[in-house]
Amino acid sequence: MKRKIALILALILAFSCLSTFALAAEIIPYASPTIGAKLAIMKAGTKTGELRISYSVDATGDATKLGVSTIKIYKSDGSYVETIKGTTDNGLVSSGISHVGTYSYNAVSGQYYYAEVTLFATIGSTSDSKTVTTATVKAP
């Protein structure tokens, strides 16, 4: 009887291990061929209703294009507000090894917002992007 119990436990343990290996094979490493480091933070500005979104994207080489592809603004309840597209004209897109800056957005004073900031880098023909969700901030 004891031997049977021990055998059953051993089989359970073996199946558990096999399952773990199977799960591990499905995990995708969080790596990027073009982005080395990134940062996106939203804070209240000094002017009424101003939200300031600061960003930084470091490429793993000399990027032909890099920066912020989009900033999606949401209210604290998750309702969508607006999307700002990144361009060289508005300063959200540049080239080189890094792009760093702060973008000013006019929101409704007293309302709470968060942003989804998508950062990208293109090196040669390879491009990658990562999205960062900021903390919720009250517009001053």
Add this chain to the structure above:
Amino acid sequence: MNIQNGSSGRKYDFLEQLSVEDLESLLRLSSDSVETEAFLDAVTEVIVERERKAPTGRIPDVDTAWAEFQRDYNTAKERFQLAGKESKAIVEERRVASGRKQRSPLRPWRSVAVIAATLVISLACMVGVQATGLDVFGALARWTEETFHYALPTAEDNPIREALRNQGLPEELAPTWWPEGFLPSEPEVYESDIFRGVYITFENEDCAFRFRIRKFANQMDMPQLDYEKDSYPIETYVNYGRMFYIISNLDDTWATWTDGISLVIDIDGNITPDEIKSIINSMGG
């Protein structure tokens, strides 16, 4: 020195307050200066005087010491002549002063020889570097119409140090070594509400690496800086008390360090971890 009268005067009266052990520790000082010699004589005086007033056996009886000297040193095989009459007091002084470091009469000449050897080796190295085409002597030489002198390398000779200094960043953190064949670019300044940074790219014909130093305005924002990594384990490397984390991100190797207050340094590129460690080692302490 006249041990009976004492020549130390009132200058070292404070020695009376020290314990015998402290006084004996002081006797281990070694210097060629006249002032130190006078100080050590004063210490010796205090020890001898205390032993006379209250014998502890720390200093053997003079007669015993003299007998030991005659027995062990003034033998038929190793007999030597003493210059003049040795007073018992002087023998007693020498026993007390035995804790002092033995000063060799050759010491001054030995120091001169070391200095001379150092100068010769330095000059030989400079000549060797000069032969490779690098104008070492020109870099060190400074002159006007009236005077000529050598000058040590300054921040102007290392553009990275100058860039850090101009941005109010610690210039000693600038690397002073990088793999042969790589040339640094002009330092670039990056700025946002969150941090200000100086970035430099080092390139050769085939590849490049980057040195980034950032100063955060608010310590609480530093954890928001995310690094991409693959499944390769993170390695740590410590130099000058700084722990760098060496991260693998596919073809890119990334080393990062923070002082935990406001500074973050990153070195990344397609160079080997050993090369990154050598760059880290060149960053001052």
